[in-house]
Amino acid sequence: MAHFTKATSVHDWLDQRLAIDTLRRVLAKEYWIPKNINFLWAMGMVLAFTFGILLVSGIFLLMYYQPNVNLAFDSVNYTIMREVEFGWLWRHVHAVAASVVFLIIYIHMLTGIYYGSYKKGREMIWISGMLLFVAFSAEAFSGYMLPWGQMSYWAGMVITNLFSLGSLEFNGLVEWIRGDYVPGQAFLDRFFMLHVLLIPLAILALIGLHFGALRIPHVNNQDGEEIDFEEEAAKYKAGRKRESKVIAFANDFLSKDMFVVSIFLLFFFYLVFWHYGFAMDPINFDPADGLKTPPHIYPEWYFLWSYEILRPFPKDPGLIAFGFAQVIFFLLPFLDKSPNAVPASRRGIFFWWFWALVIDMIVLTAMGKLPPQGIYSTIGLVAAVAFIGLWIALPFITKMEKKV
Amino acid sequence: MKELKILAIVVFFTLVTYWLVEPFAHSQMHKHVESEGFTYKDLPALTKKGDAARGQELVMGAGACVGCHSIEAAGMPAAMDPVTNSASYGVNPPDLSNVGALYDAKFLAALIKNPAHALKVEHKFTPESGKMHPMPGFYGAGGDIDQEVADMVAYLQSIAPKVDEITPAQAFETACGRCHAVRYEKWTQIGEKPSFKKKRDELVFETKLEDYKANLTNYMGKLPPDLSMYIRSRGEHYLSTFMENPQNLLPGTAMPRVGVNAEGAEKVIEYLEDAGDPKRAERDSVGVKVMIYLLVFAAAAYLWKKEIWKDLH
Known part of the structure; x- marks a missing residue:
């Protein structure tokens, strides 16, 4: 058992028992x-x-x-x-x-x-x-x-x-x-x-x-x-x-x-x-x-992009695409083959990949809410295919990236 | 400066997304109907000036309005209770005490002459259907029918209280409350549900209500919905244009055109706001206080950050 001395203050009393000073140093001050x-x-x-x-x-x-x-x-x-x-x-x-x-x-x-x-x-x-x-x-x-x-x-x-x-x-x-x-x-x-x-x-x-x-x-x-x-x-x-x-x-x-x-x-x-x-x-x-x-x-706005990856395809391919969308972000660290851990603005094609992804997800979000008719379902289908395409392309474009 | 540029990009993409999924998507999903200001342009204007005294004779005459309608304001109580009325007519006919103030005069005149036409429910009462609107049209009392109708409207207007003396609940009762319940306001189609001391009394009331609802369902095709949360589920614009002409938003619906004037519609909306959004005034006042608190908080946070960071860069 640790050695306890008579506490000089509430702070000291707590510090002897909980090491609050150490905690504060490790978690905050340092x-x-x-x-x-x-x-x-x-x-x-x-x-x-x-x-x-x-x-x-x-x-x-x-x-x-x-x-x-x-x-x-x-x-x-x-x-x-x-x-x-x-x-x-x-x-x-x-x-x-x-x-x-x-x-x-x-x-x-x-x-x-x-x-x-x-x-x-x-x-x-x-x-x-x-x-x-x-x-x-x-x-x-x-x-x-x-x-x-x-x-x-x-x-x-x-x-x-x-x-x-x-x-x-x-x-x-x-x-x-x-x-x-x-x-x-x-x-x-x-x-x-x-x-x-x-x-x-x-x-x-x-x-x-x-x-x-x-x-x-x-x-x-x-x-x-x-x-x-x-x-x-x-x-x-x-x-x-x-x-x-x-x-x-x-x-x-x-x-x-x-x-x-x-x-x-x-x-x-x-x-x-x-x-x-x-x-x-x-x-x-x-x-x-x-x-x-x-x-x-329709789901709430934050699920619309993945919903729209499900919707424009026939039943089974739609589910596979949906499953793809759910797991693909997890794999990002392994799909990005570039050695550079720098902002996208210094990574060449990856910069364009990033903004294409952002815009594609916004388009998917909008189409996910709109009724799946006429031009909206076409745009939705294109955006869903583009989403999958962007992720398939990622290892290749990052592999080609030059070391900065 | 760089931070502001980043913030501008974040705000821009957020707003674009918001605009696409909210205003734009909803404009594509729901038909937008403009209000006509409760002017009832499809109905003919009143050409004759009515005489309330002659109108009273017509309204009170044998086989006229009071055969079915009560007029509490003129000392004419209902002859039958709502359930019996609904068994005879499908729905309890409204008391006419305040209709002169709540309804548009043109609409009242058109309604007296041809109810199914004024109410826009002619699709329901076609000759093939074999059904007749429960309220018979007025074919004249021997004189000039337009003059007679104008007289009756003038009488109804003369006995009605001023529109601002009518409470939202009274407006709702006359215009909507015989078909629609509002359980959050304890309103049922046969009146406000009292609090009962004895279970038996409550069951008697419930039985009457069930009978009334069965008759109403039979008449309308389905039980008209409870409107407690309609101010949140439909919104003010939808509700007011729907009252103006239900067929615009829901073609083929059995719901009749309500026929209220703009003030009457406002009262009904106010009632529905009290039912489904009663804390709107509190929301605004609390909101202002919270914003003031947060502005002070933000100022303090900014000064704290400045104080700490002056040693850092």
Whole structure:
């Protein structure tokens, strides 16, 4: 057993037992971040904040939500929206945060791709981040079921149907997932459990892994420069802060993060109070009705690009393309054959590949929402083929890339 | 400067995506119908000046309006309860006390002469269908029919309260509430659901309501939907153009044109906002306070960052 002395202060008492000084040094004061970064490096903190907002608002909503097919709709739209003090605020905050978190995730992902932050030892950061993306997607989908509106019901029907795997007709698997032939009480209960327990647990664990994965390779910087962190940290600690290429996580990096977070919160709460419609589909304010299919069924905006990779093809090829779209981002560190971990602007063809991917995904997103008729389905098909083509081309164009 | 350039790129792509999936996609998915300002241009204008006193005789006359409609404002209570009425007519005929204020005069005149035409439900009451609109048209009382109709409209307007004295709930009851329930406002098709002390009394009420709904379903083809959340599921523009002419948005629907004037429509919308979005005023006021808080927070965060970074570069 360790030797304990009479504590001289509360701080000392805690430090003897929890080593809080060491923790603070390792996690904050001497956790080194490159100085040469821009506001895009604050997206991780913005995401952590948004996740916190989702967690807190979710806890409040959970106190009144009823996971019962007869009560769910009214518990949200009557009890929470009308009866509970500020229930409307928590619901709007939760719904808008659920949508905005994906905007930030996409910015965060594209930042990683642009600056090559998935290479040279940073592969696990990328993979754990992609696992988080999948977990957030599952969390968003399961949450979308809970108000038990028309879109909850029909999106639940369409997405669970995918598990029949086309011509393989795994209908038993679909029934097993639903707990019934169609979405019903068993379906709502299990998605409720997934949404409030299992997936949040997985997300918390994955956030731990994601942060841990950053520790050894360190955060990338704006120019892809390889920094000797020990040497630069020594300069910093010697008081040559101006000269050092690194800064401390707290309070140097944190102070910049918090400023970006504050701007983000202004944008976020503007949406919550005055522009929430994009995150709360009108059709979901009609109660679920298994006998009335809505004329247009579409997912939330953040799933549209992958939905549009599924939709323009016949059933089986569509599912294969969809599966391709779900896993291909995971493989990015291995498909990129170039030795350069520098911003895309210095990587020749890769720069054009990056912007083609961004534009293609925006086109897919737009076509995923539009009715699949006439010119829109043609554009959708071209964009879906282009998406697959871009990923197939990636190893070749990066292989040809010259070392910078 | 470089950061602002990056921000501009991020904002640009975000806005393009937003525009494509929201305003643009919705404009492609849903038919847009412009409001005609509740002018009912398809109906003929009133050419005669009505005389309320003569109108009263016509409205109150034997076999005239009060044969089926109550006029509480003129001391004419309903002869039958809503359920019995619905058994006879399919739907409970409205009380006429405030129709003069809520409905467009041209519409009232056209309705008196030819209900199915004014209500735009002629497709439902074709000769082949063998069905007749439950309200018979007025074929005149011997004089100039246009004058007589103008007199009746003038009478209805004379007994109606001023439009701003009518509450949103009263407007909704007259215009929509005999077919549509609004459970979040405790409104049922046979009136506001009281709170019952005895289970038996509640069951009696529920039984009456079920009977009424069965008659209504039989008359309309399906039970008209509960409108509690319609302000969120359809939005104000859709609802107001739908009231103006349901056939524009849902061709072939059994729902009749409502015929309210612009003020009447506003009252109905206000009622639906109170049902489905009652916290809108609170949302605005809380929103302003939160924004002020966040501006102060952002200013403090900026000063903190400046303070810390002055040693760093």
